[in-house]
Amino acid sequence: xxxxxxxxxxxxxxxDEAMEVFWRHGYDGAxxxxxxxxxxxxxxxxxxxxxxxxxxxxxxxxxxAQRRSEHMRxxxxxxxxxxxxxxxxxxxxxxxxxxxxxxGCLLVQGGLACGEGSENIPFxxxxxxxxxxxxxxxxxxxxxxxxxxxxxxxxxxxxxxLSTVAxxxxxxxxxxxxxxxxxxxxxxxxxxxxxx
Numbered sequence: 001x002x003x004x005x006x007x008x009x010x011x012x013x014x015x016d017e018a019m020e021v022f023w024r025h026g027y028d029g030a031x032x033x034x035x036x037x038x039x040x041x042x043x044x045x046x047x048x049x050x051x052x053x054x055x056x057x058x059x060x061x062x063x064x065a066q067r068r069s070e071h072m073r074x075x076x077x078x079x080x081x082x083x084x085x086x087x088x089x090x091x092x093x094x095x096x097x098x099x100x101x102x103x104g105c106l107l108v109q110g111g112l113a114c115g116e117g118s119e120n121i122p123f124x125x126x127x128x129x130x131x132x133x134x135x136x137x138x139x140x141x142x143x144x145x146x147x148x149x150x151x152x153x154x155x156x157x158x159x160x161x162l163s164t165v166a167x168x169x170x171x172x173x174x175x176x177x178x179x180x181x182x183x184x185x186x187x188x189x190x191x192x193x194x195x196x
Contacts, residue, residue: 011049012063014039019060022110023102027057027121057110057121061128064106071095072135081143081153085162085193088136089186092166096173096182104174108167133163153194165189 017038021030032053036043050056071091078084096104107129110121140155149155169182 009039009041009045014041014049015060015063018056019064019106020102022057022060023104023106024109027053027110027118028115054118054121058124061106061110061124065128065131068132072132076135076139081140081149081158082190082193082195084136084139084143085158086186086190088162089165089169089189090183092169093179093182093186096170097177097179102174103176104172105167105170108170109174129163129167132166133159136162150194158193161192162189 017040018030018035021034021038025034030053032043032046035053035056036046039046041049046053046056050059075084075087075091078087092105095101102109107125110125136159137155140149140153140158143149144151144153144155149158165185169177169185172185173182
């Protein structure tokens with residue numbers, strides 16, 4: 001069995017470029033021409049490496065998840081549930097307005113509007129956002145067991161609340177809200193979070 005030609009591009013660099021295109025333009029707005037130009041490859045190379053545009057998105061999302069995992073380790077290492085919430089929301093305000101990245105969040109921005117043929121993209125993005133919510137819920141479950149959260153605290157509801165606020169902050173940032181505006185959202189949201 002003959003082997004195909006080896007890839008002649010840096011996969012990680014290509015995924016970073018594709019990630020930015022999806023982040024800025026969403027799934028449907030990211031044309032193959034835009035993607036291949038940004039990645040510095042031709043369409044046959046894209047299909048050979050990733051199978052399809054959707055396959056490329058999933059690979060770019062995996063790359064994005066690698067970046068976010070370090071962030072979530074920092075967030076979840078907070079000493080208290082409230083510190084976890086503070087770290088989560090303040091880091092969202094910082095990262096969603098970081099000039100080194102497109103504004104907002106790829107997991108929100110990538111699928112706000114999807115048309116025919118890409119109906120499952122919003123579900124893919126939602127399932128990946130749900131992973132963050134699960135991590136927060138598990139941390140809040142632990143906080144409740146440790147007595148850091150009161151007996152009436154609902155870890156799942158708290159995690160859902162923070163995830164919803166984070167998604168809203170992503171939409172605000174992609175619409176042009178600045179870091180101070182997102183910090184204000186974080187501050188007001190934390191006032192609804194139970195104190196220890």
